[in-house]
Amino acid sequence: MSAGRFLQTLSGTRFPTPPIWLMRQAGRYLPEYRAIRATTRSFLEFCYTPDKAVEVTLQPVRRFGLDAAIIFSDILVVPDGLGQRVWFEEGEGPKLEALTDPADFGRLSRARLTDTLAPVYTAIRQARAALPAETALLGFAGAPFTLACYMIEGGGSRDFAKVKLWAYRHPESFGLLVDLLVEAVIDHLTAQVEAGADAVQLFDSWAGILPEEQLFAWSLEPMVRIAHGLRTRHPKVPIIAFPRAVGPAILMYRRPDAFTALSLDTGIGAHWAARELQPHVCVQGNLDPLMLVAGGTALERETRRILDKLGQGPFVFNLGHGVVPQTPPEHVAQLVEIVRGWTPSTS
Numbered sequence: 001m002s003a004g005r006f007l008q009t010l011s012g013t014r015f016p017t018p019p020i021w022l023m024r025q026a027g028r029y030l031p032e033y034r035a036i037r038a039t040t041r042s043f044l045e046f047c048y049t050p051d052k053a054v055e056v057t058l059q060p061v062r063r064f065g066l067d068a069a070i071i072f073s074d075i076l077v078v079p080d081g082l083g084q085r086v087w088f089e090e091g092e093g094p095k096l097e098a099l100t101d102p103a104d105f106g107r108l109s110r111a112r113l114t115d116t117l118a119p120v121y122t123a124i125r126q127a128r129a130a131l132p133a134e135t136a137l138l139g140f141a142g143a144p145f146t147l148a149c150y151m152i153e154g155g156g157s158r159d160f161a162k163v164k165l166w167a168y169r170h171p172e173s174f175g176l177l178v179d180l181l182v183e184a185v186i187d188h189l190t191a192q193v194e195a196g197a198d199a200v201q202l203f204d205s206w207a208g209i210l211p212e213e214q215l216f217a218w219s220l221e222p223m224v225r226i227a228h229g230l231r232t233r234h235p236k237v238p239i240i241a242f243p244r245a246v247g248p249a250i251l252m253y254r255r256p257d258a259f260t261a262l263s264l265d266t267g268i269g270a271h272w273a274a275r276e277l278q279p280h281v282c283v284q285g286n287l288d289p290l291m292l293v294a295g296g297t298a299l300e301r302e303t304r305r306i307l308d309k310l311g312q313g314p315f316v317f318n319l320g321h322g323v324v325p326q327t328p329p330e331h332v333a334q335l336v337e338i339v340r341g342w343t344p345s346t347s
């Protein structure tokens, strides 16, 4: 049976038009998501209810015929599975009982992680069974640095001063937290692959706040350790890295021993990526999510510009960050049509 265009692209096959999926393709911009989300108050409880998680995983695939589904969950299930209190406040985003002292690490433990997260693996098993064979199913996790940001700040932050100062002043103890997160993420991704995820993506959404040397130590190096750890158990599983907003430092993530593809945020020029990255590694990205809100000719021109630079592959069409709630669903349908109908410009 064919593995589908998304997985074949990751293993080097080129198609006349690239496969497409979108980060945060399930979510509040879809009325059918809002309807089922309204049936559960707590967001984490919603993530841990397999029938509901499966349903919202499938919704965007049904509506738009995307080449991949991503399991509906959140990166913050890992701190939850380690025993840190995590909750989501309406309109405010995630909140965590912040780690304020290295002694707080003592309260975190990997011992119960995969038991706590068992509903995620059940959802993956069910989603894989329900999806068409040619539609890939992605598992995912937050990378250690981004998880540490939320765990130390106690939620989102304007400047992430607490996590940076901890890492700069006390690298040894910060290293202990990162080590724990490396092992926890390996456990979580391994369980997702064993439940049926065809590929995985590592989100390092806040990597871009680090200077270069710290970027190497706290973003790249832990992500490489995760990739190697997962590969000792599952040597062939494709791994996509998304180090967001790191600029040209993304060059150091060209690590074929670790990452099958690099996901590019909107700040990376498609032309530059075609020259510096694509000859070495499959790339994914990088339409501005607000182009998808704008729609119309702006969306059409920008989508074709990206396709003309990167579309000959190896390339997976995606956004530079997640779909935002104000996105009109019709614009997603328009985007899929543009990508599937693309032929290279002859200028």
Ligand code: CP3
Binding pocket: 022, 023, 024, 025, 026, 027, 028, 037, 043, 070, 071, 072, 073, 074, 075, 076, 088, 092, 093, 094, 140, 156, 203, 205, 322
């Ligand atoms: O469709 C998909 O992509 C799968 C589901 C998914 C969610 N979160 C669902 C979600 C994925 C892959 C994530 C990843 C995630 N979560 C990241 C990394 C990607 C990125 O955006 O940088 C981060 C940083 C988080 C943490 C998080 N979760 C935040 C900051 C928020 C609040 C912001 C918001 O959009 O509300 C969440 C909540 C969240 N995760 C929602 C969804 C659909 C919205 C909550 C709701 O529906 O009630």
